[in-house]
Amino acid sequence: MYVPHASESAPLFDFTLVVLASGVGPEAGLAEDVVRTYTQALTDIGVTWEVLLVDDGAPKEFFAWVKKMSETLPNTRGVRFRRQFGESIAIATAVGMARGRNIITTTWYQQVGVDAVRQAVSLLREGDGRGNWDYVAVRRQRRVDSWPARLQSWAFNAFTRRLTGVGIHDLNASFRAFRREVVADLSIHGDLFRFIPVFASQKGFRVREISVQHVREEGPSTFLNLGLYVRRFLDILSLFFLLKFTKKPLRFFGLVGSVFFVVGFGISAWMTWLKIVRSEGLADKPLLVLGVFLLVLGIIVASIGLIGEIIIFLQGNQLKDYSIDTVVSAGRTDRPETT
Amino acid sequence: MPTDVSIIIPLYNEVECAPHLIEELRGFVASFDRTTEIILVDDGSDDGTFDVVRSEIRGDARAADGTPKPPLPGARLAKLRGNAGQTAAMAAGLSLAQGDVIVFMDGDLQNDPRDIPKLLEKIDEGYHLVSGWRRDRKDRALTRKFPSWAANLLIGVFTGVRVRDADGRPTGWLHDFGCTLKAYRASELRALNLYSDMHRFLPALTHRAGAKIAEVVVNHRSREFGRSKYGLSRVLKVAADLVVLRLITEFAGRPxxxxxxxxxxxxxxxxxxxxxxxxxxxxxxxxxxxxxxxxxxxxxxxxxxxxxxxxxxxxxxxxxxxxxxxxxxxxxxxx
Structure with missing residues (x-):
């Protein structure tokens, strides 16, 4: 079934509240609580809103509740995947369907206090002393989950901050508030949903972090899952590479390759000197092997960089690593009014 | 309102089968109660298949006794520039198709168009893909039946495709991945990228997308004209393709x-x-x-x-x- 992109038309609401319900966990009771609380807050602030309930492989009873909500609550729609596609796809789909100018995502339970809604709405609409904001990330305070969960989450965030240079402390929180256009252009899939603020920041959107009260944590949490740690590590590594070098792969591969090549060349030259000038035997010199391998590796890595450059040269025109903020033409300003 | 059905038939060097195929389709279309289009794709044949089919569907052909044959209503014939292979021919047909339901069929008379209503009934029941199952194959055991059985077992075990009942509960394995006669909802196919020899894996790919798959026993007739384009080497190709399929679906998004x-x-x-x-x-x-x-x-x-x-x-x-x-x-x- 084709879902039209709402971006093709003007926004109908100030905010779209997206409720993400994944896996076997979601319960109607908690979900109803978060929908009622957050929409009440939006009403109290005085902004218009719609609700989008995303059933990403939740139990059958949950979709029955989604149907019920769409009949009782105003401006409420539901969407259901045939199987669980994960948070990235759920967010991408919701953003595609949303008719609000801004979007708030939340899990199916109240992960953070309702104050997060108030702060986020205010920052997106009016900004603060430091200007307007395009993306509001939350940092859960006084966390209610267990200390091993916090420890691994802390390590993940610290590592990501260090490598990407984007100062977000809580990438795992599901509460996010952002202007629609921040995510509309991103291609997110797999585990990339965690890094939306990093992508946004790289595209030049202004990302702001707020501290909020952590209320509740549901769903399975895994500890000491070595495979998971490896995958997360690799995700961050790829992210680092893609953020810095997508458009200039040869700089990265060329640099690394030439380091290998120079070291390998140096060792090989030394060994040659030993053999020819000093007439020493090389059969007991392990360094010879290292030198030769590094020489070859250097050439291979630089060649990989060349392949990368060719790919970018031929295909890179599809990549858009900018986002136009404002177009000024004589006489008028074309930036959409912010609510 | 009846569903629009597109029947797509790839043809490669089927000059002998073609007149009989069109004759069968004439009979089928006359008795069929839904709006139907038939898309014949000539996959770069070099035996004159295109000319034969063209005159048959236009009503230019004559029977043995000289009486003119009627045209085939709703038929279109596409000619590919070269021999692109069965999957590519199917993709080419799909790009021309307008129906809500797509039915693929072999052009060698081994599939029977009279089975199509049975497939469509299942689609109406809510299935996303209905596969034909040639339970009583009329082929030689060693060179056709055994490789086919092995290939189906391999694909089934490797991809985990199951046939499901109306409530979505699995009821068994899919028996016949290789049978071309299958009906799909068009939306399922359009989300996929058809290339190489992927037509055999369409059930696996739609299964991954969470599709509900049903199976219907279809009539199978032995080849009377022309010759088969497949042989024993197929099992090895299938095995290699399976590995590719697994790696691609698993890692294309996160290498x-x-x-x-x-x-x-x-x-x-x-x-x-x-x-x-x-x-x-x-x-x-x-x-x-x-x-x-x-x-x-x-x-x-x-x-x-x-x-x-x-x-x-x-x-x-x-x-x-x-x-x-x-x-x-x-x-x-x-x-």
């Missing part, structure tokens, strides 16, 4: 999750070898050889090699148009 663990494994090998070497040196049982450092270096360099290949793959992934949400979008139910 680093494939290359990264490989790199890590080789680092561990290097570390292990280094430990053994160190222990050897410490106990003075086997030093003086450059075997250990050579092996350590080999492992280490391989590890870096995989790591950089992974980064290159990530780059390609980023540049490409791959968007898994297309697939998800095809499966949405909105209220």
């Amino acid at each position: 680093m999750h494939y290359f990264g663990p490989l790199a890590l494994t080789f680092v561990l090998f290097a570390g292990f070898t280094a430990a053994v070497w160190g222990w050897n040196l410490a106990t003075r049982t086997g030093d003086g050889t450059i075997i250990f450092p050579a092996v350590i270096t080999l492992f280490f360099v391989s590890s870096l090699y995989f790591l950089f290949l992974g980064l290159l793959a990530e780059l390609i992934q980023r540049v490409g148009k791959y968007d898994p949400s297309d697939q998800a979008r095809a499966t949405l139910e909105t209220i």
Whole structure:
């Protein structure tokens, strides 16, 4: 079934509240609580809103509740995947369907206090002393989950901050508030949903972090899952590479390759000197092997960089690593009014 | 209102079968109560299939006794510039099709168009894909039946495709991946990329997208004209394609999750070898050889090699148009 992109038309609401319900966990009771609380807050602030309930492989009873909500609550729609596609796809789909100018995502339970809604709405609409904001990330305070969960989450965030240079402390929180256009252009899939603020920041959107009260944590949490740690590590590594070098792969591969090549060349030259000038035997010199391998590796890595450059040269025109903020033409300003 | 059905038939060097096929289709269309289009795709035949089919569907052909044959209503004939293969011919047909339901069929008379209503009934019941099952195959056992049985078993076990009942509960394996006669909802197919020999894996790909699959026993007739384009070598090709399918569906969106663990494994090998070497040196049982450092270096360099290949793959992934949400979008139910 084709879902039209709402971006093709003007926004109908100030905010779209997206409720993400994944896996076997979601319960109607908690979900109803978060929908009622957050929409009440939006009403109290005085902004218009719609609700989008995303059933990403939740139990059958949950979709029955989604149907019920769409009949009782105003401006409420539901969407259901045939199987669980994960948070990235759920967010991408919701953003595609949303008719609000801004979007708030939340899990199916109240992960953070309702104050997060108030702060986020205010920052997106009016900004603060430091200007307007395009993306509001939350940092859960006084966390209610267990200390091993916090420890691994802390390590993940610290590592990501260090490598990407984007100062977000809580990438795992599901509460996010952002202007629609921040995510509309991103291609997110797999585990990339965690890094939306990093992508946004790289595209030049202004990302702001707020501290909020952590209320509740549901769903399975895994500890000491070595495979998971490896995958997360690799995700961050790829992210680092893609953020810095997508458009200039040869700089990265060329640099690394030439380091290998120079070291390998140096060792090989030394060994040659030993053999020819000093007439020493090389059969007991392990360094010879290292030198030769590094020489070859250097050439291979630089060649990989060349392949990368060719790919970018031929295909890179599809990549858009900018986002136009404002177009000024004589006489008028074309930036959409912010609510 | 009846569903629009597109019947797509790839033809490759079927000059003898074609008149009989069109004759069968005339009979079928006359008795069929839905709006139907028939898309015949001539896959670069060099035996004159195109001319024969063209005159048949236009009503220019004459029977043996000289009476003119009627045209085939709703038929279109596409000619590909070269022989592109069955999957590509099917994709070409799909690009022309306008129906809500797509039915693929062989052009060699082994499939019977009279089975099509049975498939469509199942589609109406809510299935996304209905597969024909040639339970009583009229083929030679050793060269056709056995490879087919082996290929089906292999695909079934490897991809986990199950036939489901109306409530979505699995009831058994899918028996006949290779049978061309299958009906699909068009939206399922349009979310997929059809290339290489992927037509055999369409059930697996739609299954991955969460589709509900049913199976219907269909009539199978032995080949009377022409000759088969398949042989025993098929099982090996299927096995290779299966590995590709698994890797592609699993890692196309996240290649680093494939290359990264490989790199890590080789680092561990290097570390292990280094430990053994160190222990050897410490106990003075086997030093003086450059075997250990050579092996350590080999492992280490391989590890870096995989790591950089992974980064290159990530780059390609980023540049490409791959968007898994297309697939998800095809499966949405909105209220």
